[in-house]
Structure formats: structure tokens, C-alpha cells
Amino acid sequence: SANHLLMVFMAVEMASVPSYALAGLLKGRKTSSEAALKYLLVGSAAAAVFLYGASLLYGLTGGATGLDAVAVALRTSASPVTALALVFVLATVAFKIAAVPFHQWTPDVYEGSPTPVVAFLSVGSKAAGFALALRILVGCFESFDAQWKLLFTVLAVLSMVLGNVVALAQTSMKRMLAYSSIGQAGFVMIGLVCGTEDGFAAMVLYMAAYLFMNLGAFACIILFSLRTGSDRISDYAGLYQKDPLITLGLSLCLLSLGGIPPMLGFFGKIYLFFAGWADGQYLLVVVGLLTSVVSIYYYISVIKMMVVKEPQEASEVVKAYPEVTWSIAGLQPLRAALISCVVVTAVG
Numbered sequence: 144s145a146n147h148l149l150m151v152f153m154a155v156e157m158a159s160v161p162s163y164a165l166a167g168l169l170k171g172r173k174t175s176s177e178a179a180l181k182y183l184l185v186g187s188a189a190a191a192v193f194l195y196g197a198s199l200l201y202g203l204t205g206g207a208t209g210l211d212a213v214a215v216a217l218r219t220s221a222s223p224v225t226a227l228a229l230v231f232v233l234a235t236v237a238f239k240i241a242a243v244p245f246h247q248w249t250p251d252v253y254e255g256s257p258t259p260v261v262a263f264l265s266v267g268s269k270a271a272g273f274a275l276a277l278r279i280l281v282g283c284f285e286s287f288d289a290q291w292k293l294l295f296t297v298l299a300v301l302s303m304v305l306g307n308v309v310a311l312a313q314t315s316m317k318r319m320l321a322y323s324s325i326g327q328a329g330f331v332m333i334g335l336v337c338g339t340e341d342g343f344a345a346m347v348l349y350m351a352a353y354l355f356m357n358l359g360a361f362a363c364i365i366l367f368s369l370r371t372g373s374d375r376i377s378d379y380a381g382l383y384q385k386d387p388l389i390t391l392g393l394s395l396c397l398l399s400l401g402g403i404p405p406m407l408g409f410f411g412k413i414y415l416f417f418a419g420w421a422d423g424q425y426l427l428v429v430v431g432l433l434t435s436v437v438s439i440y441y442y443i444s445v446i447k448m449m450v451v452k453e454p455q456e457a458s459e460v461v462k463a464y465p466e467v468t469w470s471i472a473g474l475q476p477l478r479a480a481l482i483s484c485v486v487v488t489a490v491g
């Protein structure tokens with residue numbers, strides 16, 4: 144709801160600073176502290192870049208700080224400095240949504256942070272980033288519509304390709320989902336580049352779907368890691384024999400992330416692709432379809448690891464898997480969250 148450059152900045156930082164602290168919540172773990180430090184340094188740089196871009200806008204518009212006033216002033220102001228301000232603002236937006244090439248913090252932060260924190264960051268940070276994009280780009284830079292759409296087209300293509308291709312090589316579930324989230328940001332950017340009512344509606348729908356399918360996947364990862372202390376993909380081999388609920392829940396959420404019908408993620412992607420095609424964004428739609436096929440491969444690989452393995456092929460971690468006892472007090476909320484997310488993902 145912010146309608147002022149400084150209020151937008153404060154809102155973004157009020158969402159970001161607690162995230163840096165949460166990433167380092169496990170003070171005794173080196174990887175958690177490292178993740179928090181990297182997140183803080185890169186996030187601070189992004190905040191400084193945004194402020195510099197805002198200061199350029201302040202000077203170019205004669206001291207205007209309200210978004211409406213800035214938009215009016217920019218309609219009659221086109222200069223290299225204005226383009227520089229646009230690039231600085233875009234860089235901050237790209238950092239928040241983990242778009243390539245501003246994604247470097249994502250895999251390390253996802254891997255080192257506590258898994259519940261990663262689940263929150265994977266959804267909350269992206270939602271804040273896209274809210275910032277809509278507020279600034281559509282509200283302030285509407286007179287530079289063609290320029291920022293071209294830049295976001297490049298970011299979307301890079302994010303979809305790199306995110307989904309690099310995810311193929313990951314051996315950690317959290318790192319795989321980190322690169323997957325980069326690719327998912329590329330899909331959502333299709334709706335942003337459209338700039339139409341259908342495009343924005345598709346963005347909101349897909350972000351809502353992503354909330355449930357991604358949180359459901361992370362709920363499964365949390366339950367598995369609580370019992371085994373591992374997040375290696377290879378350690379999930381043969382899991383269906385010991386824990387059918389986690390196997391079913393994770394499988395459905397991953398299928399939805401891949402866009403397999405009739406899951407909720409399929410309809411989210413279809414609406415995005417339809418909005419992009421109707422607006423003439425053929426390149427983005429084609430790249431989105433091709434990279435969706437790539438994403439299905441690594442999602443299915445995890446499901447195959449859990450389901451297809453014979454009992455003798457199960458990982459040592461699964462062979463030593465403790466008896467499933469859902470009566471443990473700490474697991475009840477996780478179980479409820481998992482079931483809720485899976486139900487919405489499967490029949491939503």
C-alpha cells in the first residue's frame with residue numbers, strides 16, 4: 144500500500160532485515176552463519192542500489208517522492224540518468240525475486256538456513272519482490288513501459304533456463320528447490336512482462352499456487368530431516384517403504400511444481416502461458432514450455448528415487464529410518480500443514 148519512495152524502501156527493509164536474522168538462527172552451525180552473512184551483504188548492497196536509484200529519481204523529478212508525482216514527472220523526462228535510475232530499481236527487484244544474474248545468494252542461503260526459514264523465504268521474499276515490482280515499475284515507470292519490459296524479458300529467459308538446468312545437477316533437496324525457485328520466478332515474470340490485467344491475474348494465481356505447493360514440499364523435507372538429519376536426494380531412496388505420507392505429499396507437491404495436470408501448478412502455468420501468448424510474448428512462452436519439461440525431469444527423478452527403489456536398494460538412512468509416530472507433539476502442526484498444502488495442491 145506504500146505510495147512514497149521512502150515508504151517503499153522502509154517496507155522492503157522491514158521485510159528483509161528479519162530475514163537476515165532468521166537465516167542465521169542456528170548460531171552454532173557454521174553454514175547458517177555463513178548464509179546469514181552472505182544474505183546480509185548482498186541484501187545491503189541491493190538496498191544501497193535502490194536508495195541511489197531513488198535519489199536519482201528525486202533529483203530528476205524536482206524533489207518528488209510520491210509515486211504518482213514521480214510517474215507524472217517522468218512522462219516529460221527522458222535522459223540517460225533516468226535509464227540509470229530504472230536499472231538501479233530493476234536490480235533491487237531482481238535481487239528480491241532471485242532473478243538471474245542477481246540470484247547468487249539463493250542456493251547458499253537455502254542450503255545453510257534452517258529449513259522452516261527457507262520455506263518462508265522461498266515464498267515471502269518472492270511475494271515481496273513482485274509486490275515491489277508492480278508498485279514501482281507499473282506505478283512509476285509506466286512511461287518507460289517498453290524499456291523495463293525488455294529488461295524483464297531478458298531476466299525471465301535467463302532465470303527459466305539457468306534455474307531449471309542447474310537444478311538438474313544438484314544433490315541436496317534444498318539446493319535443488321533453490322534453483323527451482325529461480326526458474327519459478329522466471330515463469331511468474333511472464334505475467335509481469337505482459338503488463339495486462341490477465342497477466343497480473345495469472346501472476347497472483349501462480350504465486351498463490353506456489354505458496355501451497357512449495358510449503359508442502361518443504362514440510363516434507365522438514366519432517367524427513369527431523370528424523371534423519373539429512374537433506375541429500377540420494378538418502379530419499381526407498382522412502383515409500385517407511386513413510387508413505389511424506390512420499391505421497393512430496394510427490395504431489397513436486398508434480399504440481401512441474402506443472403503436471405490436474406495439479407494446481409498446471410493451471411497456474413497454463414494461465415501464465417495463455418496471458419503471455421495473448422500479449423504476443425511468444426519467446427517467453429516457448430522458453431517457459433521447454434524449461435517446464437526440464438523441471439519435470441528433476442522433479443520426477445526425486446519421486447523415482449523414493450518410489451521405484453526396491454527394498455534392498457533403499458539408502459542406509461531410510462533403512463535406519465525411525466518408526467513413524469505422529470503423536471509426538473512437535474510433529475502435529477507440521478503434519479496438519481503438510482496435509483493442508485497437499486489437499487489444496489491436489490484438488491485446488
